[in-house]
Amino acid sequence: MIIIGELLNGMYKDVGKAIVEKDKSVIQKIAKSQIEAGADALDLNCGPVSKDQVSDMKWLIETVQEVTDKIIVIDSSKPKVIQGAIRSAKNKVIINSTTADKEKLEILLPLAKEYGCSLIALSMDKKGIPQNKDQRLELAASIIGFCMEKDFPINELYLDPVVMPVDVAQLQLKEIIESIREFKLLCDPAPKTVVGLSNISQGILDRSLVNRTFLVMAQEAGLDAAIADPLDKKLMDCMITAELILNKQIYCKAYLDAYRKSKK
Amino acid sequence: MIIIGELLNGMYKDVGKAIVEKDKSVIQKIAKSQIEAGADALDLNCGPVSKDQVSDMKWLIETVQEVTDKIIVIDSSKPKVIQGAIRSAKNKVIINSTTADKEKLEILLPLAKEYGCSLIALSMDKKGIPQNKDQRLELAASIIGFCMEKDFPINELYLDPVVMPVDVAQLQLKEIIESIREFKLLCDPAPKTVVGLSNISQGILDRSLVNRTFLVMAQEAGLDAAIADPLDKKLMDCMITAELILNKQIYCKAYLDAYRKSKK
Numbered sequence: 071m072i073i074i075g076e077l078l079n080g081m082y083k084d085v086g087k088a089i090v091e092k093d094k095s096v097i098q099k100i101a102k103s104q105i106e107a108g109a110d111a112l113d114l115n116c117g118p119v120s121k122d123q124v125s126d127m128k129w130l131i132e133t134v135q136e137v138t139d140k141i142i143v144i145d146s147s148k149p150k151v152i153q154g155a156i157r158s159a160k161n162k163v164i165i166n167s168t169t170a171d172k173e174k175l176e177i178l179l180p181l182a183k184e185y186g187c188s189l190i191a192l193s194m195d196k197k198g199i200p201q202n203k204d205q206r207l208e209l210a211a212s213i214i215g216f217c218m219e220k221d222f223p224i225n226e227l228y229l230d231p232v233v234m235p236v237d238v239a240q241l242q243l244k245e246i247i248e249s250i251r252e253f254k255l256l257c258d259p260a261p262k263t264v265v266g267l268s269n270i271s272q273g274i275l276d277r278s279l280v281n282r283t284f285l286v287m288a289q290e291a292g293l294d295a296a297i298a299d300p301l302d303k304k305l306m307d308c309m310i311t312a313e314l315i316l317n318k319q320i321y322c323k324a325y326l327d328a329y330r331k332s333k334k
Numbered sequence: 335m336i337i338i339g340e341l342l343n344g345m346y347k348d349v350g351k352a353i354v355e356k357d358k359s360v361i362q363k364i365a366k367s368q369i370e371a372g373a374d375a376l377d378l379n380c381g382p383v384s385k386d387q388v389s390d391m392k393w394l395i396e397t398v399q400e401v402t403d404k405i406i407v408i409d410s411s412k413p414k415v416i417q418g419a420i421r422s423a424k425n426k427v428i429i430n431s432t433t434a435d436k437e438k439l440e441i442l443l444p445l446a447k448e449y450g451c452s453l454i455a456l457s458m459d460k461k462g463i464p465q466n467k468d469q470r471l472e473l474a475a476s477i478i479g480f481c482m483e484k485d486f487p488i489n490e491l492y493l494d495p496v497v498m499p500v501d502v503a504q505l506q507l508k509e510i511i512e513s514i515r516e517f518k519l520l521c522d523p524a525p526k527t528v529v530g531l532s533n534i535s536q537g538i539l540d541r542s543l544v545n546r547t548f549l550v551m552a553q554e555a556g557l558d559a560a561i562a563d564p565l566d567k568k569l570m571d572c573m574i575t576a577e578l579i580l581n582k583q584i585y586c587k588a589y590l591d592a593y594r595k596s597k598k
Contacts (some may be wrong), residue, residue, distance in 0.1 A: 236579065244581060276575070283572055283575040283579060287545050287553075288513060290551040290554060290555075293553075311547040312551070314500065315544070316508050317507065320504070321504050323539050328539065
């Protein structure tokens with residue numbers, strides 16, 4: 071399971087301020103703390119404070135790359151921000167994200183292919199977020215079709231079923247888990263799957279409990295990656311234990327420590 | 335999800351002593367504490383200290399029924415203990431358990447039917463514990479066949495895939511979860527499913543973490559009941575949150591409290 075640290079996002083006050091003031095130390099400290107806690111990749115999002123997203127994203131990438139060679143996840147809904155910033159990346163990159171809309175896929179698929187990037191694709195389009203599993207599968211299948219057309223390697227594709235908050239769309243959560251299971255069956259080799267985990271608990275109490283309970287279910291369904299808070303130790307403990315139960319790491323008494331050491 | 339409290343088992347020192355000394359207060363206190371914590375049913379097992387299991391099981395049943403009308407789970411591998419004690423039960427009873435062996439099913443199915451009991455059936459037989467999902471399904475199908483032959487209502491049948499400790503049979507855990515999912519598809523109406531949860535973590539550290547992580551996965555697969563420790567609050571929190579995610583209880587801010595209050 072790839073944990074993509076979510077904390078370098080300009081919507082958080084300290085990060086937003088650091089982006090505006092170009093304060094590398096704040097960004098690098100958060101980057102390192104997430105890696106120390108077990109993150110395999112770092113999501114970078116300029117957030118609402120950024121006035122020049124292309125230049126800010128470049129700065130974020132360069133700043134983070136000074137302290138780590140972990141995967142960089144360029145998080146923007148605007149293809150031109152991704153296009154503009156991608157040349158700054160030396161590390162492996164995951165582009166986050168495209169939708170199923172043709173005009174986005176036509177820009178981002180060739181770009182991802184050219185730079186050897188992975189690509190997160192949301193199973194949604196201009197019409198909005200799908201309301202059930204079948205709609206998600208239809209959009210995912212259409213994305214895979216585009217990938218094949220553009221000769222984009224399917225094992226570099228991360229399908230995202232689009233997670234909804236439990237207090238908004240409770241009925242959809244099981245549909246989302248089943249979507250993950252069925253995304254993996256859409257073709258061979260299978261696409262990868264990812265969720266923006268914290269979305270599930272937006273605005274509610276017991277956020278971590280809801281996040282980690284959902285994560286465990288999603289892991290059993292075949293989830294490959296989660297954009298999440300690696301500093302949430304209880305979440306990470308559950309994630310590691312789920313890997314143990316799913317036979318993705320060998321049991322030993324100190325399996326939690328063993329996993330964490332293996333990441334360093 | 336039905337939580338069957340596991341603590342009234344003679345293998346625990348205090349319970350064993352109380353059974354030998356016929357100390358009702360100890361038994362009743364443990365019964366009440368489990369119900370207070372959210373147990374829907376109470377497993378009763380005389381354990382190794384009992385010299386007359388039929389009489390001790392009767393006493394246990396009568397003692398517990400003095401303080402609760404929750405479901406009584408008569409836990410014995412010996413059909414004659416169950417046969418002898420069942421008349422003492424006024425509460426709803428689940429018999430725990432039969433195997434897939436014909437000689438046990440031929441005694442316990444008619445008995446369960448006569449007394450209107452549910453029946454836990456382990457997907458194992460004299461040959462031992464199955465090593466994969468297919469063997470479990472074969473045994474489960476054979477149990478269902480017997481039920482149909484004896485006209486035993488399938489929705490009173492609890493199939494148990496036989497949980498193994500993670501340090502002994504790590505590879506089997508995913509098979510067990512998939513068995514639960516497929517047991518539910520074996521016939522319509524579907525049989526119920528149950529696990530003896532704590533077996534998964536026997537002899538290991540972080541028992542509760544492993545138990546609750548497995549439980550969440552099993553719930554997503556369709557698990558109906560678990561024999562578990564209801565006093566493990568973290569386990570119960572996860573179980574309740576899994577029910578929330580699976581849309582089995584309506585979301586509210588205090589959904590954990592709401593669930594617990596609904597049990598009282």
